[in-house]
Amino acid sequence: MPLQYSHYTSDKYQIQLQYPSEWTIHEKTNRFVEGPDTLISNIGAGQIGISYASDLLKNFGTVDVQSAVIAFHKSLTTDYTHDYRTIENPSFINIDNQRSGTFLITMKDKYETNSITNVVQYWFTIVGNTGYLIYFISTPEKFDNPENTEIRDHFIKSIKFLGTNNLTR
Numbered sequence: 001m002p003l004q005y006s007h008y009t010s011d012k013y014q015i016q017l018q019y020p021s022e023w024t025i026h027e028k029t030n031r032f033v034e035g036p037d038t039l040i041s042n043i044g045a046g047q048i049g050i051s052y053a054s055d056l057l058k059n060f061g062t063v064d065v066q067s068a069v070i071a072f073h074k075s076l077t078t079d080y081t082h083d084y085r086t087i088e089n090p091s092f093i094n095i096d097n098q099r100s101g102t103f104l105i106t107m108k109d110k111y112e113t114n115s116i117t118n119v120v121q122y123w124f125t126i127v128g129n130t131g132y133l134i135y136f137i138s139t140p141e142k143f144d145n146p147e148n149t150e151i152r153d154h155f156i157k158s159i160k161f162l163g164t165n166n167l168t169r
């Protein structure tokens with residue numbers, strides 16, 4: 001049976017997308033809650049997180065998507081608390097006609113007993129004066145299975161940034 005998708009629109013975070021209907025979605029209710037602004041998850045399959053940045057310099061340290069992606073990738077791979085392995089180096093694509101950077105890593109907590117390895121794909125997009133950090137996380141065994149591959153591809157292709165004239169940076 002083909003996957004069914006639900007539509008989600010957030011006027012607060014200026015984004016519209018589709019996600020698997022059997023997954024749950026939760027939008028942050030206040031800024032003191034840790035984690036992404038929007039979390040879409042299915043226990044056992046994976047998790048999609050979307051963080052919205054209304055202040056690019058404060059949140060990304062730059063207004064340039066290429067600089068943001070390279071700096072974030074470097075900060076992860078030099079973090080001493082986790083073992084990170086780059087699977088795909090930063091590269092650039094378009095999401096809803098916006099230049100976006102993406103990379104793929106594995107990560108494992110160095111100090112946690114029985115720590116599991118996760119695979120994370122990140123996407124950075126700057127839209128006008130705002131930005132998005134989006135990720136998909138799963139286990140190595142499930143990350144590239146046909147269903148998760150379809151979910152990631154469908155999700156990224158479905159994203160629409162609201163209130164923009166779609167000028168790329």
